[in-house]
Amino acid sequence: MHEQKTPLIRLAKRGVMSPGRMWAIRGASFIVAILIGAILFLCLGHNPLEAYGTIVTGSLGKATAIRQTVKLAVPLLGTALALAPCFRMRYWNIGAEGQITAGAIAASYFALFWANRLSGPVLIPVMAVAGALFGGICALIPAFFKARWGTNETLFTLMMNYIVIGIVRWLQGGPWEGKPGSQIIPTFAKSAMLPKVFGIHIGWIIVLVLTVLMFIYMKYTKHGFEISVIGNSENTARYAGMNVGRIIMRTVFISGAICGLVGFVIVSGANGTLYDSAAGGVGFTAITVCWLAQLNPFAMVGISCLLGVLDKGADTLQTRMAVPASISDIITGIFLFCMLGCEFFINYRIILRGHKEAAEK
């Protein structure tokens, strides 16, 4: 045995921690994020209290502001819900952006070419189903390869994003282009737009219903159980007689279908048309939402609203206080970093040299 010097800082996996402590760490990380952000504002010559005040009033101060904030949170929540079963199964679906876009393409097809043949009450559900189906199929392709040949789904789903977005670019400049050379797909007819409740398109109701459904699905159904068994150990699942490949494909299809539904909500509710960056990075941000919420659907509601508040508030910050837009992004980044980073302290503890390695229980 070699005599090795103990490193100055060591990490050790923690045992079970009481919920109280966990929340104390999370609360502390939130405060740290606020303080780091405050330093940033001070460096820029702004009063941090005013800056944070602007973020809050800008996102929640008025009915119209709240509507905008909710509108930003809707696709985030929807996509995070979609990713939850995949992540529970330890299937790394990084392709939500493409699956959203695929759903948006299918929904747009009906909005553009069937609006005069179908009436609103029929058209909207058709768009929704088409979006879900298309998103699901888009997700199924890498899942099939994974189930059949064990390909790496992370790279595969990521690459699919660029293909789907490329298809939109082609549609924009080609068959669906409006004015020649404009690269712009015409705006949908009114009948293809989602109706509004309380001034926000009904996408918010759709995702809230999905939240409850997803919670039940993950927690109380046989499917949900199978998903978590595979997530913990594929061999156990196989030993228990589960058809792992089928379950992977089924779960990923559901995930992609929900992403596709989000794509439908984005084009039909918010945009009223399709363009290459319609998904706008939601597919990636939602990964963060999903993990911050620890895959808990109800926690996702809170996290996506928080991100909505930061996003909208940062916009108002730029408008009112002339804070550069990139600074707003940095603030959002600091919050996410601190909140994700604190999970590290929940899972590990730091042992300094010279201290006894007492098992903390």
Next chain:
Amino acid sequence: MKKVIALLLALVLVAAMLAGCSNKSAEPAGSQAPADSAAPADSAAPADSAAPADSAAPADSAAPADSAAPADSVAPSDEGRTVKVGLVCIGDENDQGYTFNFIRGKDAATDVLKAEGINVEWVVKYNLIEGDPVADANIELAEEGCEIIFNNSYGQEPAMLRVAADYPDVTFVGCTNEGSWKDDLDNTHNAFADIYEGRYVAGVAAGLKMQEMIDKGEITADQAVIGYVGAYSFAEVISGFTAYYLGARSVCPSATMKVQFVGSWSDATLEANAAAALCDAGCVMISQHSDNTTPATTAQTYGVFHTGYNNDMTGIAPEASIIGTRIDWTNYFVHAIECIANGTTLEQDYCQHGMADGDVVMTELNEAIAAEGTAAKLAEVEAGIKSGAIKVFDTSTFTVEGQEVTQAFAIDTDGDFAPDSEEAVFDGAFHESYFQSAPYFALQIDGIEWLNAAY
């Protein structure tokens, strides 16, 4: 566990101390602000009291690219009126081209209006290309009290129009587009200047240079080939390069042109690649309808000449760039904001404003490389355009598939994107930007070769 919390608490303390320090150091900086900015008039929210600090910032032209323009010159004077104005930009002034040109117009308009006793408080939103983010920016600006909101790019209009219906008291302007004046909303407007006139003049400068090269024996007559970097095969672009070509051919009869489309309004690398491909294909003169300066620098690298758009590019490519043309948005900004301040009606389409009104201007001629006598000739051509003696799209000067053009419609009324009304050809010329400000000349004339029409 306790240690972790202790560590975090220590961090908090350190942060608080730092916060305290920098607060003090920030205050003296703030006190350099002009004294009169102490009390902004519209203190709707507590956040507004930040305005004094803002005005301490240096002139906004020096501000980082993606920052909102500080609310410059807010200092409310006793007399005069303050108008809050929104500007939604596709890029930022770092492009040194398209958006930079708008920011320049904004700053100039602010000075002009100030002299008239109208204070302008600008709020600028950057890097918004299309879709819902553009709608959000328009909502944000309207909610923050902007009385007029300019959207500077074509692709922003559909999103802007969706918002405009909800804010009937706010005036919305979609620059370079055509959907706002046609729709049934009264508060939506379009604006575009007759840039094809400037293109024509730039073409004359290019033609003179090529003719000089022919006369000196540096190139043969059929080597007088212009390479044009175009964004898309879109009416605005087609109109521009056709005008440019006609200008060149008016003084260099053997000139021909190749157009390479980029497939993007703004992509520095692709624009450079397109320019390089054109140089490789034997072009001796490069011009562009794209947002960046890379075609100019590429031309310089290849030892050929260049004329620019949106900005003076002679500084960045002194051995290549002869002249440029740009829209001067000052006039329109001043006019529109005056209408808001005085409560007069702003026309729905700002049409038929070109060189004669100063809405289209030429950048400074690069005398060091321009052909001899260019300045005099350009002055003559400019005068001709201003007086109407020179018609840019004179139908006797070009043909389409060998035939003179006798008929072409200007406006699309049924929404299929093919013009179907308003005869544009009369009095021996195609009348561009006559029935609406947005260009509609989309004919493919003889002498111009489209290398890739896919875009």
